[in-house]
Amino acid sequence: MPDLTVSLGKLVLKNPVMPASGCFGYGEEYAPFYDLSSLGAIVVKGTTAKPWQGNAPQRIVETPAGMLNAIGLQNPGVVAAKAKISQLLRYRTPVIVNVSGHSIEEYKKVISVLEEENTVAAYEINISCPNVKAGGMTFGTDPDIVNKLITALRPLTEKTLIVKLSPNVTDITEIAVAAESAGADALSLINTLVGMAIDIEKKRPVLANITGGLSGPAVKPVALRMVWQVTDAVNIPVIGMGGISSAEDAVEFILAGATAVAIGAANFVNPTVCPEVVAGIEEYLSSYNYTSVREIVGLAKRTVNTQS
């Protein structure tokens, strides 16, 4: 049986598969479908200092091979979230909290509150949510702001600090390098691409927020390219995501350079996709006689370099 363990900074995962933030609630929602301890990690919804109400509905719309969402980071705030997070500890798998805010102070607040107890395994700093007016994505498109934010958060915790990057930029490697040099232990990419849909009968945008974030299989080619680029540019591990719906998709990301993968919208379509992907990666490794998933991280790059 191939070894599926991977490391993100200090954090060791039993396998490289986790749900993507915002697509798995606070974990309990998918507990009826399988044993959550089969996940490499549980990643919870974007959490802010105070409760956020989120955007007005309509919040989601289906698009070709994907969907747009404009949830607007509805969440009960860090204090209430903390209680929910402790419930997840019984699954004996690391819990990663996605952290959001309008200002550096708000991000700091979330981490400080969660650091009071030793429940969280890692923080994923969301600098890329396209659906909130201030903060959110604006943080993620400017390398200087990214550097400032991560520099401010780094001293607050010894835990693995993951920075989640926006794909809505000219050069994602620039942001990746900024996060790495400010002390990030790992990177997550991609968050959603900004998109929209128009209702031609009502003659107005379908989403109340006008624009939303595109995810699902449609974005996979873009996500994969960015993982390929970023893993060329930094030395910290990358969690690849964007459209992963099968083990084959996950393997593409790992071959492109991702150390781990996260699955978002596919959970909505197939509630058991995460454990299926774990099993499928294992099968793939076995069929080619690899002894560890770590052997194939970035393998497609080495193939290209050898051939050319």
Add this chain to the structure above:
Amino acid sequence: MPDLTVSLGKLVLKNPVMPASGCFGYGEEYAPFYDLSSLGAIVVKGTTAKPWQGNAPQRIVETPAGMLNAIGLQNPGVVAAKAKISQLLRYRTPVIVNVSGHSIEEYKKVISVLEEENTVAAYEINISCPNVKAGGMTFGTDPDIVNKLITALRPLTEKTLIVKLSPNVTDITEIAVAAESAGADALSLINTLVGMAIDIEKKRPVLANITGGLSGPAVKPVALRMVWQVTDAVNIPVIGMGGISSAEDAVEFILAGATAVAIGAANFVNPTVCPEVVAGIEEYLSSYNYTSVREIVGLAKRTVNTQS
């Protein structure tokens, strides 16, 4: 019968529908399927000063609701292209030539050669091709270079000068404004999103070029959002494209602010999509009693502004 005519600078089109560059060869390929004079315009393949060989195969790969291409602007060069273009005049519809190059000089050369005769109705300056090593997209991601390029080309022709923008940027409105202020008469958007795919059996990228350009229905939400943004930022008309496969899609782009639309990959799947979209737009207008397509350009914005 509603009026379908629209203007792009000095150029008047009988209807707002045209094929997207690179998806319609030099026009003849689709002539067996319908009368090309039913098109608002014919847009031909990216044309360069000298012949370009293009990239090695494999050049295309299907993706969820879309495709990646890495053609690399294979074309016979402007002199040979000129002959093909004159063949198109018999269709009595304007011919728009997509112009590419590695340097400002090369772009200038293409226009100069085509200006020798009065065959071309408009130039679409491609500053956004992701599949060529130098030039191409690099031109399209820096507002200063865009301004310089268009400023250099503007004096060469009195014809309508369209600038085709890349979606692979943090802020597309910045590039749009740069093109407008340098004298562009219209803008085309979007070109393809940079993406990739990996063959998990061969463990290497599917495309010989490694990355390619994503197009088709998958990208429609992103394209529509960018048309919405750009038409807020500039006063020149926009040709909207990216994933349009039906009249409903085309109407979404027009409601978002596009004056005309272009259809790319959908031609490959449905060779008669262009005339079907023309007919469908007309039907839509009739069903809501609009007398002209121009009445609904940007209507979704006015709806939002009225409601909020």
Add this chain to the structure above:
Amino acid sequence: MPKKISMEIIEQENVGSNVYRLTLAGKFSAQPGQFVQVAVSTAYDPFLKRPFSVHDCSANTLTLLYRRSGRGTSLLAEKKAGEKLEVVGPLGTGFPMVTEDKIILVAGGIGSAPLFYLLKTLQAAGKKVAFYYGARSKNELILREQYQMLADEYMEATDDGSCGHQGVVTELMADVLDEEKPVIFACGPDGMLRAVAKLAKRNKCRCYVSLEAHMACGVGACLGCVVPNIRGEYVRVCVEGPVFPAVEVF
């Protein structure tokens, strides 16, 4: 407990203009008012599953009643007996069990779908159930005969007068509410639900409404399907609903 289950199509019948009754085989149980998410394609387009109320169910079958209205339902309508469908469910919070003996069900068009199973369940529990059915026209009173036959009382109204009272169904209900103070369970278009809720409030009747919303996950994870409650908080139609006390949401 919801589960993901592959069910075989036993029968697909066209039971009215653009309305289909789909019977699926497989171990399944649900409360009235709960729903399922159904895969309409095995490819990535259409991408999301489609939510449908449980129209009927027994230990080994699940029946859905749906209107062909878009891409997904069109694909669904083409499926034939023998094909398999992936279904996730049962989902959501259905109609509550109540102690009152007199109950009124109010259906608007295809909104009748969940009320068939509810009607049968209530009657099995010994309740007297009146069925009020409204639609634009007679052909949208889908399966009216089955409700007419089963219900203890049956009333109908159409906008165009092609069947029953000409007008809206609430016009038939005012007196009964005033006199009998029944519990009301309603499903149908938003406008009808609001009218029913208003009437219920005025007559001090308890009223529950089943809502619709665009859904992605159907299990409470994405927060895509929310509606504002009376306190302005966003609640999930797929978990806290689809059935809500009318006073909570209107």
Add this chain to the structure above:
Amino acid sequence: MPKKISMEIIEQENVGSNVYRLTLAGKFSAQPGQFVQVAVSTAYDPFLKRPFSVHDCSANTLTLLYRRSGRGTSLLAEKKAGEKLEVVGPLGTGFPMVTEDKIILVAGGIGSAPLFYLLKTLQAAGKKVAFYYGARSKNELILREQYQMLADEYMEATDDGSCGHQGVVTELMADVLDEEKPVIFACGPDGMLRAVAKLAKRNKCRCYVSLEAHMACGVGACLGCVVPNIRGEYVRVCVEGPVFPAVEVF
């Protein structure tokens, strides 16, 4: 002239391990070696049409022979008689008419698909046609009986020796080429085509090969399907091909 045409499935037969013969009704004509593009879905995923050679055609039918190998062909294999398929064709440049009387067709596995129509057309024109059929194993010599019955000469080879000569099909051809200088038409895997072309060259026989490439448009507009010719120029498999003189491309 290619056209877009909606054709009805008359028959879909499984004629071998994972191989299907699909017969479609509709006005259609083509040259041997030409191909069609077939829509495998009405949704946007899978997105592109799939290219298949004309296996046979008459004034009112088109027959395809295809191997189920991926998502698109799996969807195609599920289609039933009575369903409609959108087809674009005929496309490309097929096998040329030649003046020589002795012709050898060389098929590798499913590469036999276009050679059936070619065989019949050549025989109708009075040619003597030898059919050389190679595959890994007997079960991949799809429809071998039909070729055996029709061809003027028939030879077969399998890698595993389960049928005919054990080895590659080119091993059977050397003598004939040397003596009779036939024209060779070949379709099959790239390795086989190259071996055939090499043998043809050595024996100074004219040789035509039918190539495959990943296609988007199928009509010459996208430049997606190119292969390098001997001058290093990229030529389109969908227009200049799929049949090329072997000396042009190898």
